[in-house]
Each structure stands twice: as C-alpha cells, then as structure tokens.
Amino acid sequence: MSYRIQGATGEWEVVIGLEVHAQIATEAKLFSGAATAFGAEPNSQVSLVDAAMPGMLPVPNRECIRQAVRTGMAIEAPINAWSRFDRKNYFYADLPQGYQISQLYHPLVGEGSIHIEAGEGAEKRIGIERIHVEQDAGKLMHDQHPTRSYVDLNRSGVALMEIVSRPDMRSPAEAGAYLRKLRAILRYVGSCDGNMEEGSMRADVNVSVRKPGEGFGTRTETKNVNSVRFVMAAIEHEAQRQVDVIEGGGRIVQETRLFDPDSGSTRSMRSKEDAHDYRYFPDPDLPPLVLDDAFLAECRESLPELPDAKRERYISGLGVTAANADVLIAEVSNTRFFEPLVAELARRTGKAEADVARAASNWLASDLFGALNRLGKEIDASPVSPAQGAELLALVADGTLSGTLAKQVFEIMLESGEDPGAIVDARGLKQTSDTGAIEAEIAKVLAANADKVADYRGGKDKLFGFFVGQTMKAMAGKANPAVVNELLKKALDG
Amino acid sequence: MTAPNTLIELGVTELRDGFRAGDFTAREGAEAFNAAVAGGKALNAFIVETPEHALAAADAADAARAAGDVKPLAGVPLGIKDLFCTKGVQTTAASGILGGFVPPYESTVTAKLFAAGAGMLGKLNMDQFAMGSSNETSAFGNVISPWRRNDGGNAPLAPGGSSGGSSAAVAARIVPGATGTDTGGSIRQPAAFTGIAGIKPTYGRCSRWGIVAFASSLDQAGPMARTVKDCAALLEVMSGFDPKDATSLDLPVPNWERLLSSDLKGKRIGIPKEYRVDNMPEEIEALWQKGIAMVRDAGAEIVDVSLPHTRYALPTYYIIAPAEASSNLARYDGVRYGLRDLPDGANLQEMYAATRAEGFGAEVKRRILIGTYVLSAGFYDAYYTQAQKVRALIVRDFEQAFETCDLLLTPTAPSAAFGLGEKSDDPIAMYLNDVFTVPASLAGLPAMSVPAGLDSKGLPLGLQIIGKAFDEQGVLDAGLAIEERAGFTARPGKWW
Numbered sequence: 007m008s009y010r011i012q013g014a015t016g017e018w019e020v021v022i023g024l025e026v027h028a029q030i031a032t033e034a035k036l037f038s039g040a041a042t043a044f045g046a047e048p049n050s051q052v053s054l055v056d057a058a059m060p061g062m063l064p065v066p067n068r069e070c071i072r073q074a075v076r077t078g079m080a081i082e083a084p085i086n087a088w089s090r091f092d093r094k095n096y097f098y099a100d101l102p103q104g105y106q107i108s109q110l111y112h113p114l115v116g117e118g119s120i121h122i123e124a125g126e127g128a129e130k131r132i133g134i135e136r137i138h139v140e141q142d143a144g145k146l147m148h149d150q151h152p153t154r155s156y157v158d159l160n161r162s163g164v165a166l167m168e169i170v171s172r173p174d175m176r177s178p179a180e181a182g183a184y185l186r187k188l189r190a191i192l193r194y195v196g197s198c199d200g201n202m203e204e205g206s207m208r209a210d211v212n213v214s215v216r217k218p219g220e221g222f223g224t225r226t227e228t229k230n231v232n233s234v235r236f237v238m239a240a241i242e243h244e245a246q247r248q249v250d251v252i253e254g255g256g257r258i259v260q261e262t263r264l265f266d267p268d269s270g271s272t273r274s275m276r277s278k279e280d281a282h283d284y285r286y287f288p289d290p291d292l293p294p295l296v297l298d299d300a301f302l303a304e305c306r307e308s309l310p311e312l313p314d315a316k317r318e319r320y321i322s323g324l325g326v327t328a329a330n331a332d333v334l335i336a337e338v339s340n341t342r343f344f345e346p347l348v349a350e351l352a353r354r355t356g357k358a359e360a361d362v363a364r365a366a367s368n369w370l371a372s373d374l375f376g377a378l379n380r381l382g383k384e385i386d387a388s389p390v391s392p393a394q395g396a397e398l399l400a401l402v403a404d405g406t407l408s409g410t411l412a413k414q415v416f417e418i419m420l421e422s423g424e425d426p427g428a429i430v431d432a433r434g435l436k437q438t439s440d441t442g443a444i445e446a447e448i449a450k451v452l453a454a455n456a457d458k459v460a461d462y463r464g465g466k467d468k469l470f471g472f473f474v475g476q477t478m479k480a481m482a483g484k485a486n487p488a489v490v491n492e493l494l495k496k497a498l499d500g
Numbered sequence: 501m502t503a504p505n506t507l508i509e510l511g512v513t514e515l516r517d518g519f520r521a522g523d524f525t526a527r528e529g530a531e532a533f534n535a536a537v538a539g540g541k542a543l544n545a546f547i548v549e550t551p552e553h554a555l556a557a558a559d560a561a562d563a564a565r566a567a568g569d570v571k572p573l574a575g576v577p578l579g580i581k582d583l584f585c586t587k588g589v590q591t592t593a594a595s596g597i598l599g600g601f602v603p604p605y606e607s608t609v610t611a612k613l614f615a616a617g618a619g620m621l622g623k624l625n626m627d628q629f630a631m632g633s634s635n636e637t638s639a640f641g642n643v644i645s646p647w648r649r650n651d652g653g654n655a656p657l658a659p660g661g662s663s664g665g666s667s668a669a670v671a672a673r674i675v676p677g678a679t680g681t682d683t684g685g686s687i688r689q690p691a692a693f694t695g696i697a698g699i700k701p702t703y704g705r706c707s708r709w710g711i712v713a714f715a716s717s718l719d720q721a722g723p724m725a726r727t728v729k730d731c732a733a734l735l736e737v738m739s740g741f742d743p744k745d746a747t748s749l750d751l752p753v754p755n756w757e758r759l760l761s762s763d764l765k766g767k768r769i770g771i772p773k774e775y776r777v778d779n780m781p782e783e784i785e786a787l788w789q790k791g792i793a794m795v796r797d798a799g800a801e802i803v804d805v806s807l808p809h810t811r812y813a814l815p816t817y818y819i820i821a822p823a824e825a826s827s828n829l830a831r832y833d834g835v836r837y838g839l840r841d842l843p844d845g846a847n848l849q850e851m852y853a854a855t856r857a858e859g860f861g862a863e864v865k866r867r868i869l870i871g872t873y874v875l876s877a878g879f880y881d882a883y884y885t886q887a888q889k890v891r892a893l894i895v896r897d898f899e900q901a902f903e904t905c906d907l908l909l910t911p912t913a914p915s916a917a918f919g920l921g922e923k924s925d926d927p928i929a930m931y932l933n934d935v936f937t938v939p940a941s942l943a944g945l946p947a948m949s950v951p952a953g954l955d956s957k958g959l960p961l962g963l964q965i966i967g968k969a970f971d972e973q974g975v976l977d978a979g980l981a982i983e984e985r986a987g988f989t990a991r992p993g994k995w996w
Contacts, residue, residue, distance in 0.1 A: 059605070060713075060837075063709050095830060290717035293746060
C-alpha cells in the first residue's frame with residue numbers, strides 16, 4: 007500500500023530524503039587529540055585546535071577516517087582513495103575557526119544503498135548518495151545567565167559522518183525503517199553508537215510533495231531531528247502542511263525549518279534568500295587524503311557480518327523463523343547475545359547449532375525480551391548471561407526442567423543472577439520422572455476423586471486434564487508432564 | 501673579556517663559535533644585544549622586548565657548557581617575528597585584534613630554536629598579519645630602516661616587509677639573526693632592502709604549527725641573518741618534520757652548514773627572460789649581470805630559460821593568498837581571545853562587526869574583502885579555480901626550467917628600498933614589489949636573497965636564487981658564491 011495524503015484536490019505523494027549526521031565512535035576528535043565523551047563538564051574536552059587558537063593546525067585522525075571507510079564498505083559504496091577536505095565558511099559563536107572542515111567536492115565515500123523492510127513485507131532499496139566526514143560545532147548555552155550566552159566547545163571538532171540519502175523514501179514508515187536500518191548497520195560496524203538522544207545521530211529531513219507521477223516539488227529541510235519517532239512526526243506534519251499550503255493557493259519556498267517536539271510541528275528558520283554563501287574551498291592546511299591498498303584491505307577485512315547477511319544465515323542456516331530473525335538482527339547487541347547462546351547450547355546438548363537455534367531464538371525473543379521489557383533494561387544489561395541462558399535451555403532439553411519449572415527458574419535467575427543449575431539444586435526444582443513416586447501420587451488422587459474417575463470412565467474425557475492438574479499439584483509441579491500423562495492414562499484406561 | 505660593542509658585531513655562527521671557544525660567556529653576548537635592542541628603539545623594530553628571556557637562555561647555556569654540554573645554538577640570542585606564538589610572551593601578528601594575546605603554547609619553530617640553546621631578545625615588528633611589503637601596516641607603527649640614502653636627505657626608508665622588524669634589527673646589528681616568514685616574499689624582499697641574507701625553504705620544511713596563519717598554502721618560516729652561513733645554521737635548527745602540521749615534510753634535515761660549498765662547477769644556472777620586467781631600473785639589470793658574472797666565475801654554466809607564466813604570478817597570488825586569509829582570519833571574532841568590542845546592547849553579529857572593524861587594519865580588511873569576494877558564489881570559478889589552474893602552470897614552468905638548469909638567478913626586488921609613505925596610498929604599486937618573489941612561493945620552492953651591491957644612492961640591492969624543491973643546499977651554495985664575490989661590507993651608519 008502506498009502512503010498517500012488525501013487532499014481536497016486528490017492524492018499527494020510524499021518524497022523524502024534524509025541527511026544523517028552520525029558521530030564517529032572514536033576516543034579523539036577528527037583533527038585534534040581532545041576527548042569526545044558525552045556529558046563531560048563544559049569546555050573540559052577542548053584542545054588548542056578545537057578552540058581555534060592562533061597558529062593551530064588540523065591533523066586528520068586516522069581512526070575517524072577508518073571508521074567512515076568501513077561504514078562506506080558496509081553500505082556497498084565505492085571508497086574514494088583520493089578525497090579532500092574543504093572549508094565551509096560562516097560566522098557563529100559555536101564555530102571557533104569561523105569555518106567547518108567538511109568535504110564538499112571530493113567526499114570519502116561514493117554511492118551506496120541499504121535495504122529496508124517497510125512493514126508488511128514491503129522491501130525496498132534506499133540509495134545513499136555519499137558519505138563525507140566533517141567536524142561538529144560547539145554548543146551555545148542560553149540558560150546560564152540572564153543576559154549572556156555561553157559556549158561549550160566540547161563537541162567542537164568531534165568527527166561526524168554525513169550520510170546523504172537519495173530522495174527515495176515515500177512515507178514516514180519508510181523513513182523510520184531507513185533510519186533504524188542505518189543505525190543498525192552503524193552499530194554493527196561499530197562506527198557510531200547511534201544514540202540519538204545523546205546527539206550522536208541526528209537527521210536533517212528533506213520533504214516535498216507531488217501529485218503521483220509528477221516531477222519533484224519544492225523541498226524544505228527540517229534540521230537536527232533527534233529521534234526516529236520525531237523524524238516520522240516531522241515528515242507527517244511537514245507533508246500535510248505543504249499540501250495545505252499548495253491547495254490553499256500558496257507556494258512552497260525552499261527553506262530551513264525546525265521541528266518542535268512538544269507541538270509535533272515544524273516552523274520556518276530561514277529561507278533560501280537569506281541562506282549563507284559558505285564560500286567552500288579546499289582546506290589549504292590539509293593535503294588530499296590518499297588511502298593505500300593496505301589500509302583499504304584492513305578496513306574490509308575488519309568488517310563484521312552485516313544485518314542482511316546475518317538474517318539470511320539465521321533463517322537458512324539455523325532454521326530461525328523470519329519473524330525472530332528480524333527481531334534478532336535489528337540490533338547488533340541482540341546478535342551478540344544470541345550467537346554465544348546458541349553456541350553454548352549446542353555445546354551443552356552435544357547437538358548442532360542448527361538443531362538448537364530455533365529453541366534459543368524463541369526463548370530469547372519471548373522470555374528474555376519480555377523480561378527485559380518488564381525490567382526496563384537493554385540486552386547489554388541483561389541480568390542473565392548467554393551462558394546462563396544456554397544452561398537453562400539445556401536443562402529443559404535434557405528433561406531436568408519442565409517448561410513450567412524453567413519459567414520459575416528463569417524468574418529466580420533474573421532476580422538473583424544465579425546459575426540455573428545451582429538454583430535447581432538448591433531449591434529442589436528438578437523435574438522428576440520417577441514412576442514409582444508419580445504412581446503413588448496418582449493412586450492417591452484417584453482414590454480421593456472416585457466420583458470423577460467414574461465420570462471419566464463413563465465418557466467424560468475432558469476430566470483427564472483435571473487429573474493431570476491434581477497430580478502435578480501433588481508433585482509440587484516437579485513431575486515430568488509426559489510421564490504423568492502416560493501413567494495417568496494407564497491408571498484410568500488400563 | 502670582549503667589549504659589548506664588539507660582541508654585537510658578531511653574527512650567529514661567530515657568536516656560537518666564540519662562545520664554544522670560551523672567548524666570552526653567553527651572558528656577555530645576551531647583555532650586549534639586550535643593550536643594543538634597548539638602544540635601538542628609534543627603529544621601532546620590536547613590539548615586545550624580552551631581555552630576561554635572552555639572559556635566562558644565556559645562563560642556561562653557560563651552565564650547560566660548564567657541564568660539558570653545548571647545544572647547537574647555545575650563546576646565540578635571536579629576534580623573533582611577532583607572527584610566531586611564544587609561550588607566555590605577547591604575540592599579536594602586529595594587529596590590534598590580538599592586542600594583549602599571550603599564547604599558552606610555543607610555536608614548533610621557536611621551540612626548536614630554544615631547545616637548541618638560543619635565547620629571545622624580543623618580538624619583532626612586522627606588517628599586520630604579514631600583509632605588506634613595507635612594514636607600514638603594523639598596528640604598532642612602522643619600522644624604520646637603519647639605511648638612509650646618501651643624498652644627504654634624512655627621508656625614512658621602508659625596511660621591506662612583512663618581516664621588516666627582522667630585517668631592520670639584523671641590518672642594524674641589534675640582533676645577530678632573526679626568524680622571518682615568507683608568504684610571497686616577506687623574507688627575501690626585506691632582506692634585499694636592508695643588505696642581509698634570508699632564505700625561504702621548501703614549503704613544508706619548517707612547521708607552521710604555532711605561526712599565526714596568513715595564507716596556509718604559501719606561508720613558510722625561514723631565517724634572516726647577515727651571512728649565508730648564519731642562515732644555514734639557523735635553518736638547520738628551524739627545519740624538520742612536525743606531526744602537528746599535516747603539510748610538514750617528512751624528510752631528514754641535511755647538514756646544510758657543514759656541506760656549504762661555493763664551488764659551483766657542474767651547476768647550470770638558469771636566467772629566466774620573463775624576469776626582465778617593464779620599467780625595471782637600469783641598476784637592477786646591472787646588478788643581475790654582475791650576479792651572472794659572479795656565479796660563472798664560481799664555475800657555473802649559465803643557461804637562458806623561460807618561465808612563460810611569470811606575468812600571471814602576481815594576480816594569481818593576489819587571489820589565492822587573500823582567499824586563504826579571508827578564511828584563516830575568521831577566527832578573530834572577539835569570542836575567545838584578543839580584542840572584543842561589544843557596544844551596548846549589541847548582538848552577536850554586531851559584536852563581530854565592531855570587533856573586526858576596530859581590530860583589523862586597512863590592508864588586512866582589504867585582503868579579507870578581496871578573499872571573500874573571490875570565494876563567493878558566482879565568482880569562485882572565475883577567480884579561485886582559475887587561479888589554482890594558473891598556479892599549476894607556474895609550478896610546471898619551474899619543473900620544465902629545471903630540466904635544463906639546477907638553479908635560477910634573478911633580482912630579488914624591482915627596486916631598492918623606497919621611502920616610507922611613498923607607496924602606501926597605492927596598493928598595486930606596493931604589490932608589484934613582490935613580482936620576483938611570488939612565483940617561487942606559489943611553487944613552494946626554496947629561494948633566498950643575498951646582498952650583492954648598492955644602488956647609486958647607496959642602498960643595498962639583493963639577488964635571488966631559486967632552487968628545486970628540497971634543494972636548499974644548492975640555493976645556499978650559490979648564495980655563498982655570490983656573497984664571497986660581492987664582498988658586500990656596506991652597513992648603515994648609526995643614526996638611532
């Protein structure tokens with residue numbers, strides 16, 4: 007189903023392109039040795055270069071370049087072995103140099119694409135025009151003093167990748183799927199932590215509307231939107247606003263807009279007429295960036311298995327359901343839990359990974375995620391480790407624990423962090439298949455419920471469940487249900 | 501003991517060697533030059549005097565020598581151009597916008613000099629942000645050349661620029677040597693105007709870290725001193741790879757001083773015909789011919805060469821240098837250091853405007869305007885891109901010329917020193933001073949000026965030697981050959 011806005015004059019199609027700024031996950035800034043940690047005291051992570059002291063010079067940080075190259079490889083884009091830095095000139099108090107070092111003319115990474123699933127199995131490739139590397143600016147603080155503004159330069163000079171999509175998205179859902187997939191890839195590669203709330207990933211949202219089949223309309227750019235939800239809301243609002251303007255006889259002006267998360271709307275910041283002339287020119291402090299084959303080879307070899315490949319392997323190789331595979335690959339942290347879980351479970355049960363992966367994925371996607379959700383914890387902070395999870399599933403596989411007992415043990419694990427084996431031993435939660443003990447309890451249950459036995463034998467089959475329940479209760483839930491079933495049948499029908 | 505007035509007659513290597521030989525202490529040398537600096541105020545060569553720095557370095561050198569440790573420049577006090585950031589010592593680039601700025605860091609070049617035992621006599625006056633050829637754009641008043649015409653008039657003369665404090669102080673013998681910087685001729689032209697030697701090395705030889713930037717793709721530090729040998733000794737210490745400067749050359753620094761040789765046998769020296777410019781004074785042409793005879797006498801073979809795009813060098817330079825400067829000088833905004841002019845009720849834009857209007861001099865503003873214009877949308881290709889293409893052609897001119905010769909010999913400047921005020925109202929006439937020095941800057945080549953004679957008014961004239969990239973040795977050797985034959989002993993009479 008195509009996303010359409012119903013206007014007074016008919017249906018409108020939305021055209022969306024995203025420019026994502028992703029902070030490169032490195033210890034040091036792009037052109038200085040200063041640190042990049044989030045949340046530090048204002049101006050505590052500022053080198054002489056970041057403060058643009060007289061005579062200071064930028065020197066590229068190799069690790070920043072490496073991470074951007076690996077990201078480019080992950081979106082299957084060509085890497086430009088020759089690229090160059092340009093200066094983007096404008097005055098602002100958060101920009102100490104009076105220019106941002108960026109890459110306009112010769113970006114590091116060329117055209118690539120990523121694959122998204124925009125709900126209900128709709129698959130699509132979204133083109134990425136380029137990735138270039140640039141410096142972040144500092145931050146103005148207007149709430150420190152009644153009449154003065156302050157500047158925090160901690161972010162000044164932090165390395166960003168600007169990832170520019172093609173105008174290939176046609177709905178807020180596609181934009182959301184693109185952002186989530188891009189974030190997943192960045193996290194797999196390790197080039198960006200993707201934490202939008204900390205500002206390490208933010209999007210400039212380009213939106214235009216048109217009648218289906220027509221050429222592109224005039225676009226607006228909504229700057230610095232910092233969550234997937236807000237991006238989707240901004241698109242929805244901005245597209246509707248544009249339709250209203252056009253249908254009201256107005257014209258869309260190319261302009262920069264701001265998203266207000268409180269009202270969910272966008273407002274004009276500046277129009278193209280008063281846009282800056284950035285006077286881009288090659289930064290004479292920096293020779294062209296030339297990457298040799300050995301460097302590029304190392305970047306390629308160090309790439310991990312990426313989401314699409316992982317999904318394929320989980321489904322075809324491990325027999326995980328498509329639904330579970332989608333959940334697992336969505337975050338690299340899930341796969342970092344799942345893969346050791348499967349490996350350990352296979353080791354403990356002596357089976358192949360493909361024979362245990364489905365059970366592991368089911369437990370992970372339902373039990374563990376359900377519990378984490380309840381506890382408000384991320385998988386990285388799971389109180390249960392992959393090894394402990396595998397031990398628990400192995401106890402189910404070898405019949406030590408029933409499903410019910412396993413759930414009990416799991417709850418105790420969540421609370422105490424103890425190993426399942428230890429819990430089972432200490433609390434005697436082991437499932438029993440001891441036929442003698444079970445038969446003794448069955449005899450007591452049947453003796454106590456002679457009337458129901460008669461009814462059952464008289465044809466009320468449904469009472470079988472009652473006898474199972476009574477026997478399990480008498481066994482304090484520790485009886486092997488299969489054995490109980492078998493013995494009960496024998497006792498009642500025999 | 502040597503009398504102080506005798507010590508200031510010594511150059512860099514003479515001081516160094518005399519100190520090593522125990523003829524005098526480093527402290528005696530520093531005291532002699534401190535006194536000369538204090539007595540030379542009429543030249544206005546210094547913005548800041550730092551006698552305590554010179555003494556501290558001298559005392560350290562004396563103590564180290566007593567312990568058997570003699571550093572390469574121990575016993576040598578120097579003047580430092582105010583473009584070099586010096587830790588704890590005011591650095592302004594001779595501009596009001598950096599008024600009172602005291603860097604908490606030391607430029608790589610000065611750090612190397614000080615680590616080699618040199619002391620600092622003070623921060624030398626210069627054209628504001630190194631923009632100028634006469635030292636008249638300094639916010640601290642113009643430097644006056646120690647030289648005067650022999651016509652009986654006392655017209656104050658320009659010491660050249662932008663390293664005019666450096667040239668005047670060395671020529672007046674109030675410092676034995678000085679640092680300079682050269683973007684389009686700012687070491688060579690003032691050296692020629694004041695009868696001293698100065699070399700701009702290959703672009704990237706000296707780290708630019710900690711030198712206030714004018715035009716990043718052109719700026720190079722270099723020494724200015726009375727002799728070629730002194731220049732070689734200083735340049736050895738100032739040069740070397742610096743990981744803090746991405747444009748720094750990662751090459752070993754040769755022992756230029758030890759390898760100096762004025763024997764030019766086997767060398768081919770090119771004479772570029774395009775350097776014979778219109779209206780060039782007869783005396784300059786005569787000096788050039790004298791220079792040709794001198795290098796031939798030293799064994800060199802003379803070849804005629806052509807650098808066909810020479811006439812485009814000056815306009816190209818005056819696009820590229822201002823373009824880079826307009827961006828490099830954006831950081832002087834009143835937000836973090838230096839001057840801040842914040843009128844009552846002013847907003848950020850108004851603070852920028854007031855600060856920059858107040859802090860920058862007229863020539864700096866002129867170049868910021870030119871640079872902003874040539875980078876503007878709609879003009880960029882016609883000016884900046886075109887200038888970069890022409891720059892590439894100029895580089896190629898040199899490469900082709902160096903297929904048939906090893907070095908080039910030209911005049912350094914089209915005239916002798918002019919009077920202060922004579923050209924300050926005519927920027928184009930001022931810019932033409934750089935006509936012979938700018939091409940080597942655009943190509944990043946090593947080039948030096950050596951004094952070679954006097955004009956009819958008794959003012960010094962210089963010859964320029966341009967070498968292949970990295971061939972500072974060839975340049976210094978040819979400079980030495982000229983120096984030995986020119987027998988330049990003239991010096992300004994002391995009037996200050």
